[in-house]
Amino acid sequence: MVIFFNMIVKRFIKSIVVLLIYFSLYLLIVPTVNAASPTLSFYPSSGIIKDPEEGFAVDILIDSGGQELSKVTAAFNFDPQQLQIVEANKNNSLFEQWPEDESSLDNQNGVVMLTGFTQSGSGELYQTVGDPDVFARVEFEVIEDNLDDEIVLSWDFGESDPLFKTALIVDGSPPQNVLETASLGSRPQDAVFRLGELTQTAIDSRSIPFILGGFLILIAGVIISSKPEATRKKFGTVVVYDE
Template sequence: MLIFNTVIVKKYIKTILLTFILVGILFVSPSEAAEPTFSLYPDGGVVTNKNNGFTVDVMIDSAGEELVSARFVITYDPEYVQLKKAERNNALFAQWPEDETSIDNENGVIMLTGFSQSGTDTLYTTADEPDVMARLSFEVVKLGDTTLNWEYSGSDDNFKSVMLVDGSPPQNVLS
C-alpha cells in the first residue's frame, strides 16, 4: 500500500508542477523590446512664477541602435510660450546642420538635427540611460494650459522627427 501511495503522490506532484508551468507560460506577457524614443524631462508640470519661465530637456534613447542622424521637431502654442534658448549637446553628434535647424516662435516650431558621418565619425548609441540631446528654455507669455507636442508626422519629410541608422537609404527606426 505504501508503494501505491508514493506513486499517486508523485503523479499529483507532476500534475501540479505541469499546471503551474502551463499557467506561467500562458499568463506571463512577453517582454517588450526597447524602441528608440525621444522624450521630455520633466514630462509635465506647473509654472508657479510666470517671470521665471521653465526649462525642459529633450532626451534621446537609441535603444542600442547606432544612429547617423537624429532630428526632433516640437510644436507649441506661441500665444502661451516662446522659446528663449535652445542648447544642444555637442558630444552626441559630430555635426548640427544649420539648414536642418529651426526655431520659429511665430509658428511655434523647434527643429534640431544632429548628424555623424558613417565611416568617419563615431555613430551615436545610447549607453545605459537616455541622453540629453537639447535643453530648451521657455518664457511664459500668457497664463493658461498649453502643451509641447511631438511632430512625428506631416506631409513634409524635412519636418518629421526621425532617428536614422546607416543604410542605403538610411532607415528611420523611430516608431
C-alpha cells in the first residue's frame, strides 16, 4: 500500500544519509592519518604554467611526521624533451652533510637526486616542527611547446636502479626507510602541470577529499532537515483497508 511504500522509501533515504556521513568522515580522516607518517611532497603539485618562457620553480617539502630522520633522499624524474634544470638549491640548515656521490642533476636523462644526511650521535637529527620545511627548490626551463601534453615530475622509488630512489631514513638500529613499507597511497605523489592560460582556479588534488567530504555532509544535512519524519518518526504497524 501507499503508506508501506512511503515507509520503505523513508528508511532507504535514512540509510543512504548515514552511509554518506560515514563515507564523508572516512575521506576526512584518512588524509590526516597518512599525514602522520614521514613524507615528501612537491609544492605546487599541479597547475598551469602560464608563461613557459620564464620557466617555473618547484619546492620539495619534507615532513618528518614527528619522527627523527637521519637521511633523506629526494629522487624524481622528468622528461628532458620538456624541461631542463636551471638550478637546484638545498636547505643546508636541515642536515649536516649533502653527499655529492648521492646527488645528481642530469638534464640528459631527466634525473634529479638530492640527499641530506646527519650522522646519528654527531649532530641533531632532522625533525619537522610545525609546517613542512623546504628541503630543496628546483628551477626549470620549459622547452615543451605542446599545450596538450602534461609535464610530470615523477618520484622514483628504485624501480629502475636501487641506488637511485627516494628514501626517508628513520634513526634506529638498524635505520629504516619508511617508504619501503608504506602503502602506495601514502607514498609521495607526483606533480602534474600543463602549459597555457589560467582559465579557472586550480584546486590541489590533496584538497579534493576535504572538499568532497564537506559537500557530502552538506547534502546529508539538507536531506535530513527537509524530511524530519524520516529520521524522527517512530515506526509501527499500519493497517490500510481498501473500501
